[in-house]
Amino acid sequence: MKLVTLTLAATVALSASPLVKKAQESGLQAIPTSKTELMKLIDNPKNKITPEKVALGKQLYFDPRLSKSGLISCNTCHNLSEGGDDGVSAAMGHKWTANPHHLNSPTVYNAVFFDAQFWDGRDPDLEKQAQGPMQAAPEMAATQEHVASTVNSMPEYVDAFKKAYGKDVKITFEKIADTIASFERTLVTPSAFDDYLNGDEKAMTAAQKKGLETFIDLGCATCHNGVALGQSMNMLNVVAEYKHMNVGDFKGDANGMVKVPTLRNVTQTAPYFHNGQIWSLQDAIKEMGRIQLGVAVTDAQADSVAEFLGALEGRKPDISVPMLPKSTATTPKPDMN
Amino acid sequence: MKLVTLTLAATVALSASPLVKKAQESGLQAIPTSKTELMKLIDNPKNKITPEKVALGKQLYFDPRLSKSGLISCNTCHNLSEGGDDGVSAAMGHKWTANPHHLNSPTVYNAVFFDAQFWDGRDPDLEKQAQGPMQAAPEMAATQEHVASTVNSMPEYVDAFKKAYGKDVKITFEKIADTIASFERTLVTPSAFDDYLNGDEKAMTAAQKKGLETFIDLGCATCHNGVALGQSMNMLNVVAEYKHMNVGDFKGDANGMVKVPTLRNVTQTAPYFHNGQIWSLQDAIKEMGRIQLGVAVTDAQADSVAEFLGALEGRKPDISVPMLPKSTATTPKPDMN
Numbered sequence: 001m002k003l004v005t006l007t008l009a010a011t012v013a014l015s016a017s018p019l020v021k022k023a024q025e026s027g028l029q030a031i032p033t034s035k036t037e038l039m040k041l042i043d044n045p046k047n048k049i050t051p052e053k054v055a056l057g058k059q060l061y062f063d064p065r066l067s068k069s070g071l072i073s074c075n076t077c078h079n080l081s082e083g084g085d086d087g088v089s090a091a092m093g094h095k096w097t098a099n100p101h102h103l104n105s106p107t108v109y110n111a112v113f114f115d116a117q118f119w120d121g122r123d124p125d126l127e128k129q130a131q132g133p134m135q136a137a138p139e140m141a142a143t144q145e146h147v148a149s150t151v152n153s154m155p156e157y158v159d160a161f162k163k164a165y166g167k168d169v170k171i172t173f174e175k176i177a178d179t180i181a182s183f184e185r186t187l188v189t190p191s192a193f194d195d196y197l198n199g200d201e202k203a204m205t206a207a208q209k210k211g212l213e214t215f216i217d218l219g220c221a222t223c224h225n226g227v228a229l230g231q232s233m234n235m236l237n238v239v240a241e242y243k244h245m246n247v248g249d250f251k252g253d254a255n256g257m258v259k260v261p262t263l264r265n266v267t268q269t270a271p272y273f274h275n276g277q278i279w280s281l282q283d284a285i286k287e288m289g290r291i292q293l294g295v296a297v298t299d300a301q302a303d304s305v306a307e308f309l310g311a312l313e314g315r316k317p318d319i320s321v322p323m324l325p326k327s328t329a330t331t332p333k334p335d336m337n
Numbered sequence: 338m339k340l341v342t343l344t345l346a347a348t349v350a351l352s353a354s355p356l357v358k359k360a361q362e363s364g365l366q367a368i369p370t371s372k373t374e375l376m377k378l379i380d381n382p383k384n385k386i387t388p389e390k391v392a393l394g395k396q397l398y399f400d401p402r403l404s405k406s407g408l409i410s411c412n413t414c415h416n417l418s419e420g421g422d423d424g425v426s427a428a429m430g431h432k433w434t435a436n437p438h439h440l441n442s443p444t445v446y447n448a449v450f451f452d453a454q455f456w457d458g459r460d461p462d463l464e465k466q467a468q469g470p471m472q473a474a475p476e477m478a479a480t481q482e483h484v485a486s487t488v489n490s491m492p493e494y495v496d497a498f499k500k501a502y503g504k505d506v507k508i509t510f511e512k513i514a515d516t517i518a519s520f521e522r523t524l525v526t527p528s529a530f531d532d533y534l535n536g537d538e539k540a541m542t543a544a545q546k547k548g549l550e551t552f553i554d555l556g557c558a559t560c561h562n563g564v565a566l567g568q569s570m571n572m573l574n575v576v577a578e579y580k581h582m583n584v585g586d587f588k589g590d591a592n593g594m595v596k597v598p599t600l601r602n603v604t605q606t607a608p609y610f611h612n613g614q615i616w617s618l619q620d621a622i623k624e625m626g627r628i629q630l631g632v633a634v635t636d637a638q639a640d641s642v643a644e645f646l647g648a649l650e651g652r653k654p655d656i657s658v659p660m661l662p663k664s665t666a667t668t669p670k671p672d673m674n
Contacts, residue, residue, distance in 0.1 A: 059418075062418050063418070064416070064419075064423075064424075065424065069425070069429070070423070070424050070425050071413070071423065071425060071429055076408070079401070080658050081396075081399050081400070081658055081659055081660060081661045082401075082661055083663070086401075086407070086408065087401075087402065087407050087664065087671065088406070088407050088408060088671045088673070089671075092406070092408055092673065095433050096432050096433035096673070098673070267663055268663040270664060279666075279670070280666060316660055318657060319657065319658040320655055320656065320657050320658070321417050321418055321656040321657070321658055322418055323418060323653055324418045324419055326420070326604055326605040327424065327607060329616075329617060333616070334424065334425045334426075336425070336429065336433070336435070
């Protein structure tokens with residue numbers, strides 16, 4: 001999939017400005033304007049996106065009855081009205097339990113572009129990822145049986161699954177997660193930065209272009225690259241210790257690697273870092289300079305980079321509030337304990 | 338406001354079928370099809386509905402940052418994707434605290450029609466009602482200062498308030514509640530029952546019409562009347578004790594009066610009663626017959642009434658998921674304690 005976009009980027013680059021070329025050579029990629037090219041990036045050959053799956057997946061994404069308590073949906077922590085996250089330091093779930101590692105909820109917007117899911121990159125795609133929070137005790141705290149029984153108890157859901165997958169579909173926990181993932185794959189937010197890379201010279205302001213230059217010159221694109229500007233695994237603490245590391249015990253995967261968070265919509269996803277300990281974007285930029293690049297980022301540089309990051313505020317998809325099927329006599333009852 | 342609809346109802350009744358007349362004579366009223374007539378029912382002369390207030394009120398309704406934790410919005414307990422409520426027995430809020438009186442969250446859909454708000458009817462309108470849950474410790478647990486500071490910290494909100502109320506607007510806690518109420522006033526759900534009362538003979542099925550007749554003959558419309566089919570105060574336990582009364586200590590207002598819940602969308606708002614102790618609609622119908630009417634409602638009668646109640650499943654307004662302004666350096670931080 002990467003080959004395709006590099007080819008596309010190269011095509012655009014032929015007539016592009018020096019800064020656009022510099023951005024592309026630094027590994028920054030635009031969300032393609034062509035629907036066909038976009039589909040190549042966001043679709044899953046093993047779970048093809050269809051309008052039926054997306055509509056159904058949206059309902060499931062917003063349905064709190066998939067949780068043990070009946071109160072927590074995917075949208076609770078990955079709130080599409082906010083930056084696709086929850087705006088709190090550590091994710092908070094069932095029985096008001098904070099994430100035991102004090103991990104911050106990552107945004108769901110543009111998560112489709114990630115090479116790996118979760119802060120430790122343990123899952124390869126959104127289909128697998130969606131299974132995690134539903135079952136995690138401090139999140140939705142549901143069993144696979146609870147989730148499957150809940151969905152199977154409502155004829156409207158059963159009909160929608162038949163429409164999406166054929167009349168012989170077996171509505172399993174995995175199938176439910178797959179369907180949620182199909183919806184999540186559509187949560188892509190093109191921004192002024194993309195318009196700029198895609199050829200609209202005026203899409204970014206002069207200050208944003210200067211910020212992009214600062215961003216590249218400082219070395220930020222070393223980790224924050226690709227379509228998501230942060231989509232693969234990398235070392236945390238390359239040069240120095242993360243000052244706020246003492247909050248939570250997260251140390252990355254077995255090799256100390258951490259999933260680099262996307263910078264798309266980053267102005268809307270404070271607090272920052274895996275443990276949500278920094279609230280100011282400028283402070284976050286400086287802290288990254290210090291621990292990842294060994295650079296003392298000045299206030300002026302941090303402001304400039306923040307200007308560029310503003311150009312990554314994306315146009316969110318227009319989503320209508322879904323109406324959920326009504327519960328039936330066989331729908332599992334909420335359990336607060 | 339009541340006079341207006343009675344006049345309208347009387348006009349329609351001139352050419353109406355015997356059952357429509359019987360329904361009207363029992364005090365059942367349709368949601369008017371005329372926008373002018375509807376506005377007379379839903380508008381507040383002291384807080385006129387405008388598109389600007391409704392759009393802004395929708396954002397505030399969905400904004401969890403108005404709560405102390407940053408995690409609970411109006412929509413958490415009055416979920417527009419469900420029946421306008423939360424589907425759990427007792428409302429659950431800040432720090433996973435259940436309502437201390439074990440009170441069930443009433444639906445926000447059609448709450449504009451209520452003569453009084455809250456189970457004990459203590460507030461006269463939605464403007465006043467909206468102030469309660471934001472401040473209640475087991476709900477959103479916010480101070481008035483938290484709510485006002487949060488909104489005032491975001492330029493997008495400030496601009497939207499200026500557009501809605503004029504450039505000299507002071508964004509107070511009360512003004513925020515007023516604006517949320519303007520949005521809530523639009524949450525009206527016309528149904529097959531309304532179409533039927535408004536002259537479309539075929540809008541209800543034969544079984545639903547029979548159910549309407551049963552509903553009236555049993556005496557249900559004694560309390561469940563008006564546009565909301567449940568909008569004023571009445572005695573609970575007229576004839577007998579409510580079997581499940583031992584859950585929670587709610588005894589109504591100072592005179593033992595309880596706000597009669599609306600029956601609109603009742604098929605989507607289980608569990609039932611002020612303490613959410615009954616899950617089956619048929620059981621709820623029988624229990625009401627026993628304690629309010631002194632009637633042993635048969636299974637067949639309960640099924641028939643339930644058929645009619647299905648005709649009250651309304652067409653929900655098409656609402657897009659609002660995008661919320663981003664937090665700033667002065668936005669109060671979430672507090673989980």
